[in-house]
Amino acid sequence: MCRAARRASRARRGLQGWKIHAEYPGDCSGLASLWWRLLYFQWRAREPGSRAVPCHAHAPKITQFAPYQSLKFESISVEAFSFRNDQYVVFAQPFIGKCGFLEWDHVEMNFRNFDDINSTSTVICKPLIIDNQLFIIVAQLFGGSHIYKRDTSANKFIKLQGIDVLKIRKPNDVETFRIDGESFFVIADSSKAGSTTIYKWNGNGFYSHQSLHPWYRDTDVEYLEISSKPHLILSSSSQRPVIYQWNKATKHFDRRTDIPEMEDVYAVKHFQVKSDLYICLTRFIGDSKVMRWDGALFRELQTMPSRGSMVFQPFTVGSWQYAILGSDYSFTQVYRWDAKKGEFVRFQELNIQAPRAFSPVSIDNRQFLLASSFKGKTQIYKHLVIDLSN
């Protein structure tokens, strides 16, 4: 057995119970080649739609997400960010009522507590860095939402300002973005009386810049560029997702179009493969979808069955493009982009109780996937790459 085969065998033993996705190397000889053929055709049998990879095309690599660290709290959102050369993650913990910050411990090789912002019914803790200053938008279901600032000399978070309680009554999502050097955030409000509102940094504080779309009970907002122009996509409980385009002259967003025949979309997230733009649309029940921008509108590319899905998150790890579809009633599905097919293929199942958000993070040349769980332990997975060619 050659080194590659021994390594593959070890990797396979270590991956018991996990789906194995391998690219058939074809350039091994003798026993190794035979073993690889077996492994490869077993995989083909499980993935009947997959095509053969040319013998010389790729070094054989297996990737997977392996459980790494389990955190003893429930969470509803997660964000990873770096600030002054350190890497942090923050989880919104609605039941305890706080934004819990963790930092990477370079010695113990795990995430440890860093600091908290205490609040009530916390649903989002969104970091925003402007001119080397760290702000945290803390969205709460009760008691109004607030913005905190990191005081680096005192080593603590201090409250900077409140957010207008007339507009923001039931925040469901926050996104941050920059246009022409100016910093903004937008809060999607899911109450009938509230209004999804964009806020702008003016050098001293954040001021409401534009309210979009009252009355529709918005669940999610996504910032993206379409043909290099800033856009927002708003998902609502009561209508199809609406696309807004930035108007350079008025410095406001104008309604451009909606996404046809897509009712009941809970959230939209975008990703890019080379120069092509795609969106993942989450539906709680029925089919979640992947759509591709064709230059004029988004067209359906793929449908994935949803079993109580609140999140369909695309993300990259190195050169791999993934998308992860959470499920409240079944296993969470990880999909991996197949460049030859130009679509996602099923990749791995994860067992997470009521997943609500995912975030990848890269630290010390290690890649992790953070998974918030609304009804169980928050989970951290490590992205493993096993190179079988060495």
Ligand SMILES: [Ca+2]
């Ligand atoms: Ca969003």
